[in-house]
Amino acid sequence: MEQQLANKDFAAVINELPEGTFQRFPLCSVHGVPLMKPIADRWEDVENVQARPDDILIVSYPKAGTTWMQEIVDAIMNDGEVEKTKRAPTHIRSPFLEMFAPPPLPSGIDVLNMTPSPRQIKTHLQFKLVPKSFREQKCKTVYIARNAKDTAVSYYFFDQMNKTQPDPGTWDQYVEKFIKGEVAWGSWFDHVIGWWNVKDKHDILYVFYEDIKEDPKRELRKLMEFLGKNLSEEALDKVCHHIAFKAMKENPMANYSTIPDVILDQSHSPFMRKGEVGDWKNHFTVLQNEMFDKEYEERMKGMDLRFRTDI
Ligand code: PPS
Numbered sequence: 001m002e003q004q005l006a007n008k009d010f011a012a013v014i015n016e017l018p019e020g021t022f023q024r025f026p027l028c029s030v031h032g033v034p035l036m037k038p039i040a041d042r043w044e045d046v047e048n049v050q051a052r053p054d055d056i057l058i059v060s061y062p063k064a065g066t067t068w069m070q071e072i073v074d075a076i077m078n079d080g081e082v083e084k085t086k087r088a089p090t091h092i093r094s095p096f097l098e099m100f101a102p103p104p105l106p107s108g109i110d111v112l113n114m115t116p117s118p119r120q121i122k123t124h125l126q127f128k129l130v131p132k133s134f135r136e137q138k139c140k141t142v143y144i145a146r147n148a149k150d151t152a153v154s155y156y157f158f159d160q161m162n163k164t165q166p167d168p169g170t171w172d173q174y175v176e177k178f179i180k181g182e183v184a185w186g187s188w189f190d191h192v193i194g195w196w197n198v199k200d201k202h203d204i205l206y207v208f209y210e211d212i213k214e215d216p217k218r219e220l221r222k223l224m225e226f227l228g229k230n231l232s233e234e235a236l237d238k239v240c241h242h243i244a245f246k247a248m249k250e251n252p253m254a255n256y257s258t259i260p261d262v263i264l265d266q267s268h269s270p271f272m273r274k275g276e277v278g279d280w281k282n283h284f285t286v287l288q289n290e291m292f293d294k295e296y297e298e299r300m301k302g303m304d305l306r307f308r309t310d311i
Pocket residue numbers: 060061062063064065066067068150153154155157158243244245246248271272273274275276279
């Protein structure tokens with residue numbers, strides 16, 4: 001079924017849809033979280049998704065390294081046989097739970113319903129918004145988190161090139177919106193804290209982008225153990241090579257190059273943009289940084305959740 005979906009020429013279908021089908025959708029509040037209108041409009045469908053006990057949920061705030069984690073999980077689930085990860089693009093191999101799509105394109109839920117178990121499911125939802133059946137089925141969940149400053153920079157470039165997200169405005173305006181959580185999927189703080197607070201109550205592995213960047217093999221081992229897999233050293237080395245930034249940037253099954261410009265305009269900014277820790281220093285002014293730090297201190301007060309903005 002994945003192969004069938006992979007073989008369909010969605011790009012051709014997308015390019016034939018009437019002008020205006022894809023647009024910079026406004027944000028609507030869903031239980032207090034701003035989500036793009038087409039997601040809010042079909043929220044009941046998302047809430048009613050039926051999880052299976054062997055589903056693996058891959059969760060993140062946008063731009064935290066979701067695609068990286070999707071590639072890692074798929075490679076591990078395929079026992080390090082990385083050739084198997086080339087069977088389809090990321091969004092088919094690992095359906096995006098709340099992703100909307102105008103007919104005849106399949107939505108995230110449509111893809112999910114066609115995916116064989118064990119399914120690897122991407123979501124950007126805060127813990128409180130995840131359909132309850134994932135908790136009932138006690139699904140394994142991998143949460144990937146990235147420091148707020150690099151996330152904000154990455155999101156700013158993404159919102160420029162993703163033609164379905166609200167216009168980010170200037171960088172100065174964006175920093176303010178990001179801090180206030182007035183961006184798609186809401187507040188970075190609510191997201192990382194919400195998942196951190198429940199990580200020991202459910203089957204959740206909380207992983208940091210910066211840790212994978214620092215020592216991919218160490219983090220792969222943690223993931224392998226969590227997913228109940230046992231890869232040889234040789235297989236792990238193969239996975240490390242496969243999930244390196246340069247390899248993924250050049251991999252059409254991982255770099256979103258199959259999505260047409262009308263949605264993702266990669267001529268503006270590539271999806272695989274820099275893949276670094278600390279790029280925020282090239283964008284934050286001294287003033288923006290002071291403002292950000294002040295708010296950060298306030299929001300993270302008393303938390304035992306620590307992020308690195310440098311490695
Ligand atoms: S999305 O749209 O929310 O799913 O985006 P997401 O995949 O979460 O985040 C995209 C950022 O992750 C970087 N990335 C990587 N970094 C290091 N190594 C690898 N292999 C890798 N793959 C993706 C990607 O470049 C985006 O970050 P920036 O800082 O914009 O480069």
